[in-house]
Amino acid sequence: MSVLLAEGLGVRKGGRAIIGDISLTAGPGEFIAVVGPNGAGKSTLLAALAGLTRPSAGEVSLDGVPLARIARRKLARARAYLPQNPMCEWPLSVERLVALGLTAHLPALGPLPDTFDAAITQVLADHDLLERKDQPVTTLSGGEFSRAMLARALVGRPELLIVDEPVTGLDPVHAFAAMVRLAAWAASGNTVIASLHDLTLAARYAGRILALKNGQMAGEGTLSPTMIRNVFGVESRMRGEGRSVTVDFLES
Amino acid sequence: MRSLSAGLGLLLVVAFILSLLAGRVWLAPPDIVFGHNVLASLIVTDLRLPRSILALLVGASLGLSGAVLQGLTRNPLAEPALLGVSTGAALGAVLAIYFGVTMISGAAGPLLGLVGALAACALTFSLGQGGGTITLVLAGAAVSSLTAAGIALALNFAPSPYAAYEIMNWLLGSLADKSWNQVWLILPFVLVGGAFLFTTGPALDALSLGETQAESLGIDLSRLRIAAIAGTALAVGAATSVTGAIGFIGLVAPHLARPFVGHQPSRILLPAALLGALLLLVADIAARLVHLGPELKLGVFTSLIGTPFFFWLVVRLKRTSP
Amino acid sequence: MTRGIGAALLLLLLMGQAIAAPPKRIMSLTVCTDELLMDLAPPSRIASISYLSREKAALKLWPEAARLPVNHNSAEEIVEQKPDLVLTLVYASTELRTLLEKSGIRILEVPQAVNFAQIRSVTRMVGNAVGEQERAELLIARMDSTLRDLAATGSKQVIRVASWGGGGFVPGSDTLFDAVLTAAGGRNIAAHDSYYDVESLIAARPDILAFADDYIDEPSLRRDQNDHPLLLRLFANRRIVYPAAYAGCGLPQSADAARALRSELLQAMAKPGGVP
Numbered sequence: 148m149s150v151l152l153a154e155g156l157g158v159r160k161g162g163r164a165i166i167g168d169i170s171l172t173a174g175p176g177e178f179i180a181v182v183g184p185n186g187a188g189k190s191t192l193l194a195a196l197a198g199l200t201r202p203s204a205g206e207v208s209l210d211g212v213p214l215a216r217i218a219r220r221k222l223a224r225a226r227a228y229l230p231q232n233p234m235c236e237w238p239l240s241v242e243r244l245v246a247l248g249l250t251a252h253l254p255a256l257g258p259l260p261d262t263f264d265a266a267i268t269q270v271l272a273d274h275d276l277l278e279r280k281d282q283p284v285t286t287l288s289g290g291e292f293s294r295a296m297l298a299r300a301l302v303g304r305p306e307l308l309i310v311d312e313p314v315t316g317l318d319p320v321h322a323f324a325a326m327v328r329l330a331a332w333a334a335s336g337n338t339v340i341a342s343l344h345d346l347t348l349a350a351r352y353a354g355r356i357l358a359l360k361n362g363q364m365a366g367e368g369t370l371s372p373t374m375i376r377n378v379f380g381v382e383s384r385m386r387g388e389g390r391s392v393t394v395d396f397l398e399s
Numbered sequence: 400m401r402s403l404s405a406g407l408g409l410l411l412v413v414a415f416i417l418s419l420l421a422g423r424v425w426l427a428p429p430d431i432v433f434g435h436n437v438l439a440s441l442i443v444t445d446l447r448l449p450r451s452i453l454a455l456l457v458g459a460s461l462g463l464s465g466a467v468l469q470g471l472t473r474n475p476l477a478e479p480a481l482l483g484v485s486t487g488a489a490l491g492a493v494l495a496i497y498f499g500v501t502m503i504s505g506a507a508g509p510l511l512g513l514v515g516a517l518a519a520c521a522l523t524f525s526l527g528q529g530g531g532t533i534t535l536v537l538a539g540a541a542v543s544s545l546t547a548a549g550i551a552l553a554l555n556f557a558p559s560p561y562a563a564y565e566i567m568n569w570l571l572g573s574l575a576d577k578s579w580n581q582v583w584l585i586l587p588f589v590l591v592g593g594a595f596l597f598t599t600g601p602a603l604d605a606l607s608l609g610e611t612q613a614e615s616l617g618i619d620l621s622r623l624r625i626a627a628i629a630g631t632a633l634a635v636g637a638a639t640s641v642t643g644a645i646g647f648i649g650l651v652a653p654h655l656a657r658p659f660v661g662h663q664p665s666r667i668l669l670p671a672a673l674l675g676a677l678l679l680l681v682a683d684i685a686a687r688l689v690h691l692g693p694e695l696k697l698g699v700f701t702s703l704i705g706t707p708f709f710f711w712l713v714v715r716l717k718r719t720s721p
Numbered sequence: 722m723t724r725g726i727g728a729a730l731l732l733l734l735l736m737g738q739a740i741a742a743p744p745k746r747i748m749s750l751t752v753c754t755d756e757l758l759m760d761l762a763p764p765s766r767i768a769s770i771s772y773l774s775r776e777k778a779a780l781k782l783w784p785e786a787a788r789l790p791v792n793h794n795s796a797e798e799i800v801e802q803k804p805d806l807v808l809t810l811v812y813a814s815t816e817l818r819t820l821l822e823k824s825g826i827r828i829l830e831v832p833q834a835v836n837f838a839q840i841r842s843v844t845r846m847v848g849n850a851v852g853e854q855e856r857a858e859l860l861i862a863r864m865d866s867t868l869r870d871l872a873a874t875g876s877k878q879v880i881r882v883a884s885w886g887g888g889g890f891v892p893g894s895d896t897l898f899d900a901v902l903t904a905a906g907g908r909n910i911a912a913h914d915s916y917y918d919v920e921s922l923i924a925a926r927p928d929i930l931a932f933a934d935d936y937i938d939e940p941s942l943r944r945d946q947n948d949h950p951l952l953l954r955l956f957a958n959r960r961i962v963y964p965a966a967y968a969g970c971g972l973p974q975s976a977d978a979a980r981a982l983r984s985e986l987l988q989a990m991a992k993p994g995g996v997p
Contacts, residue, residue, distance in 0.1 A: 223617030
């Protein structure tokens with residue numbers, strides 16, 4: 148079981164501190180939503196937690212081992228990352244795209260062994276892509292493409308999944324479906340960290356909220372109007388609970 | 400992909416046999432099989448066989464390198480000639496030939512060709528990478544002009560008065576009158592370079608998702624770039640030092656292979672190499688059969704194939720890009 | 722052809738003046754006319770010769786070129802040196818001709834001689850122009866005597882020769898090389914100027930490959946072709962080098978060149994080689 152630990156994490160780019168003094172612990176079964184205004188540093192935080200950006204201060208470790216010291220392929224097998232607006236340069240078939248998620252599992256020489264075929268088929272089925280598996284990804288709709296990308300992230304069964312804005316640009320149906328999948332993955336004993344703009348979705352599906360403002364942690368735990376006021380500077384009202392909670396912003 | 404490669408392999412064998420028979424002096428198949436005709440045997444073993452093998456090696460290097468460069472840059476216009484690699488190699492080779500270095504050691508040709516290719520490639524990439532299609536192609540054009548100027552300058556100082564005429568012809572590419580010497584000379588470079596290039600397959604596949612995702616999948620991007628550039632410099636650098644700068648093969652071969660293998664970069668590598676070899680072999684046979692005084696340069700034929708294709712590609716890109 | 726006639730007519734017209742007094746300051750603008758001039762006239766009457774006569778290969782055969790003043794075929798030098806006769810090849814530029822006409826300087830445009838008959842007429846033409854008719858006839862007589870010797874002592878052996886090292890270009894039957902080769906007893910593999918690649922060359926089955934001596938050692942691309950391993954093997958003992966000068970200018974010495982070439986050919990044929 149893997150525990151992700153960030154201590155005093157800071158990242159500077161171009162002489163400016165993007166994020167600073169972030170500490171958090173994330174364990175198996177947790178679904179953490181990172182929220183905050185534009186420019187708060189969410190993407191930078193996620194990239195640093197994924198080990199793709201070197202921190203200028205502090206350290207991120209997985210099961211006590213600093214990410215920088217884990218071998219690339221080993222880390223790739225344990226952790227999957229999806230950036231904002233992921234793209235695919237060539238018109239690969241859906242199946243081939245999903246199979247790319249197993250790159251870190253490739254043997255030294257030769258193609259993917261047939262034993263992985265079942266895993267690919269399974270994940271295609273889980274994401275309702277089985278009948279499209281030979282279709283070029285460039286011909287997919289936005290929602291289908293997002294599903295394909297998520298499938299490629301999950302096919303390697305990563306213990307840690309980090310997704311930057313998984314539902315941006317998706318219609319409500321697909322957005323909800325994506326959140327359900329992420330929550331399910333966390334519930335299976337893995338860690339999921341995602342950045343979200345939609346506070347309702349965050350409140351409904353994430354177990355824990357992490358709020359960022361100006362690169363610093365401005366709140367943690369359960370979403371509340373107080374937290375929202377601190378982070379976004381607006382009044383809000385929350386109604387309902389569990390999977391039917393809604394967050395409305397109030398105009399001042 | 401397997402059936403495509405098998406099919407290409409078969410075509411290659413046919414073309415190879417044709418290459419042994421064709422030329423200003425046509426030979427009949429019994430001549431090469433039974434060896435009664437001494438003249439024919441001499442022509443085949445000392446002239447046509449090395450020439451055909453060279454066509455295979457050079458064509459495969461160009462096709463493979465083009466496939467890798469296109470995968471690396473995710474750019475369908477990438478190829479060794481367009482990126483200035485071929486002319487860089489040509490400059491290195493010109494310096495080696497005309498300033499007597501090859502008289503000291505024959506290996507000077509491919510070595511200096513390799514150095515020239517490496518320098519040109521590094522320059523183009525540092526100028527143009529990360530800026531999109533136009534930037535990369537412009538960077539390649541800039542480097543090509545630079546090396547062309549270098550070649551003109553070198554020719555000014557060359558002791559041989561025939562230098563300018565010869566180089567102009569040679570720059571268009573030629574396999575005429577080559578011997579086994581050239582084959583043994585470039586074979587190690589082509590094999591090592593080719594090996595480097597073939598290892599880039601899985602990394603190129605992951606790169607389809609962009610650099611960040613590829614890194615997250617465990618790909619070492621700098622190792623990939625080094626393998627691609629070193630492989631190109633070794634294989635194309637050495638090949639160019641012997642045959643001159645041959646364009647378009649590296650561009651066309653991967654494109655022709657791509658639709659058959661589902662666009663996955665790693666699956667294009669072998670077919671592109673085979674297609675490159677096939678295209679060059681066919682172009683060379685054609686060059687031998689057209690009798691217009693001195694032998695027509697290979698570059699003429701590759702341009703005949705390549706230029707219309709290039710235009711079509713540009714038009715299609717214009718239509719599909721935002 | 723018309724140029725030749727034209728030049729001859731001009732010569733006849735001017736001969737009237739020439740007979741009176743031979744020219745005292747003769748300027749030659751091209752290598753071939755230089756060499757003929759040096760053979761016919763004394764140095765005291767030579768104003769200058771072309772700078773190209775100081776090239777290595779030419780100097781070897783005409784060492785006196787080192788002691789004569791040189792010109793660079795320019796109008797300024799003509800004005801400066803004030804010659805009374807200018808010798809050049811038939812392809813002189815129109816500007817030059819106009820300039821000379823205007824200045825009243827006599828110009829003799831000499832055609833290229835590519836066979837022995839033409840060598841005779843050109844030698845006579847220049848000899849008359851510089852006032853050395855007797856010397857001209859002497860040189861011609863010597864040449865003819867050498868040619869008669871060669872014809873008389875020729876063998877029946879057919880020696881096929883290819884002039885190689887010219888990037889695949891092989892001179893054919895309207896060239897000086899061919900005339901000298903034939904006089905020497907060899908037979909050119911090429912009927913007319915042609916391009917040969919190594920394949921075609923060995924298919925033509927030459928017995929001997931002949932290389933001109935200029936630039937033969939310079940590093941260049943054509944070494945691939947000149948020194949192809951197959952040719953090195955087949956013609957290891959059958960390679961001869963001839964002075965490039967003797968393929969360039971048709972002069973009475975071309976007969977001596979033919980004699981030297983014959984002995985080289987026979988020497989080479991005594992050893993094994995060629996296309997089996």
